[in-house]
Amino acid sequence: MATLKINGESKTFDAPDDMPLLWVLRDVLGMTGTKFGCGIAQCGACTVHVDGKPVRSCMLPVGAVRDRAVTTIEGVGATPAGAKVQKAWLDLEVIQCGYCQSGQIMSAAALLAATPNPDDSDIDAAMAGNICRCGTYVRIRAAIKQRGFRTSVVGGDHDSSQTESPTGFRAAHLLTGGLAGGFLLAFHLPVARGRTSRCSRPTRPTASSRPTPSFASTRQARPRWSCRRSRWGRASIPRWR
């Protein structure tokens, strides 16, 4: 028997140490909010936090977690960053089919907890491993930025000097431009994209502002169609006589 601290609660279960955390959560503990997408850390749907860092639970053996705190989509709403990401996701209606969004929200919440006002390169770095088949990337980016802006205005969890940051300024400029409610969505996205593409600020975040790489890296290589061998496993590759 083993014990895990999940969303602040101790859960006891019986599973081999090499079993990935994903299957402990889903099949053993019945917590189905964390999704199985690819099983090889290429899609990001299974992202959870271990000690606040985003990890791909489908490749993380449960024996490696030990007494570290696990946060899943069911519990991320209890964290300040998670709650605000959830709200931004609904405010901007980011979601379509929603299957990848557990992972997207977990990655975004970890990003915003570490980097309250992320710029485009921060977002690229943190979200690169999360795939969305519906193509909600544009709204995800807008929602992350909206959330970063809002905390700076209400003086949330970081100092007020960050309201002067380029991201905050961009968002403030857009919001005070008379865009609100449903119109916010329609105008915010293309304008934000256009502006950011013209932006000539340094593109790489400083080392301190980037999330610390964890044992399951937040930056996964893009899936390649050519890697059939690793996807299918050696034994199950069809062989012709």
Add this chain to the structure above:
Amino acid sequence: MPQVEMGQGVYTSMAMILAEELDADFAQVTLEHAPPSDKLYGNPAFGIQVTGNSNSIRAFWKPLRKAGAGARAMLVQAAAQQWQVEPASCTTANGEVMHAASGRKLSYGALADAASSQTPPKDVPLKDPKDFTLIGKPLKRLDTPDKVNGKVVYGIDAMLPGMKFATLAACPVFGGKVGQVDDSAAKEIPGVRQVVVLDDLVAVVGDHMWAAKKGLDALVIDLGRRPERAHQLEGHLAGSARGERERTAWSRNPQATSPRAWRRGDRLEAAYELPFLAHATMEPLNCTVHLKPDACEIWTGTQIVARVQSEAAKAAGLPVEKVIVNNHLLGGGFGRRLEPDMVVAAVRVAQACRRAGQGRVDARGRHPARRLSSGLSRHDCREPVGRQDRRLEIPGHRLGDHGALAAAGVPERHRHRRRR
């Protein structure tokens, strides 16, 4: 809700159409997915219960409006009878019938019983679009709040007590057969319960998906002789080229290919060929089956609820009414879930497990999703291009677009895409 939600927002938009004519309070709307029935819930455009072809709004626009307006008229009649007033003197808004002259009002809920005994009106006038209060307004989606906190249940999230999990490898060629399978290593893995070898697929059943996956990886599968179909598929390109020359299997636009059109300017020909592609839905294809001797219950997310029921009944050897289908939200459809193959595979694996004493099986896995890909995404076109007025004119002339639509017998005009 007859149509399935796969991200396109149909749960919200169709509810809006009905609520608009009903004058219901949209904040009170809750949704329940319709059970399988082509007769009751068929898509008006196809006559069967299918969500696809991007036509839910087009197909249900009039029927839903008429249903909403009819129900509203019955509610008004019930209230007018109760108050002994003329129905025309009553108004409706936000789920209530009101009588302005006497200041009385009743909620739809309070009137529902009385309204159900009213005769449905024949021809109810529909609202003038300028009077719409919901349609055309940006409203919040009804399906998204549960999608941000992990509460949402897709087909793959259906969990039953005592359930076993299976993942499978299917022959990668249509029509191919499984030869020898060495399962000695797989059976040593803790948690692996059974290895099911059927003629065209191999499944490993375990206590959890991890055991099933490890078991599948440990199998040594010999696919035997290369099936004839593989050669057929390889010859497909050559075959379609021949078909084009002989004009047997190509849709044509007579106007665009008329002698007059052909005489214009230079002619160019371009052929575009795409390989078979996986639809790659984010939610792996999956199906949960509880097979009993005289009944079968299914949990899945599908675009074709009624066809899933009939195909499962066929596979299980049961009458259709003995098959219960619980449809769920879809982690992406993209047309892949217009096919019932994952359900049939799960039922067949469950039958094998039943024989071995295991009742409930959940067959799922990314790998079978790729292997079972219906491979319908082959688009070919060969287009004579005419030059006219310094702009390229492309007379429409191409092979039909989605194989699922072709298979379903959709009229050619729906498949034919003409570009200018």
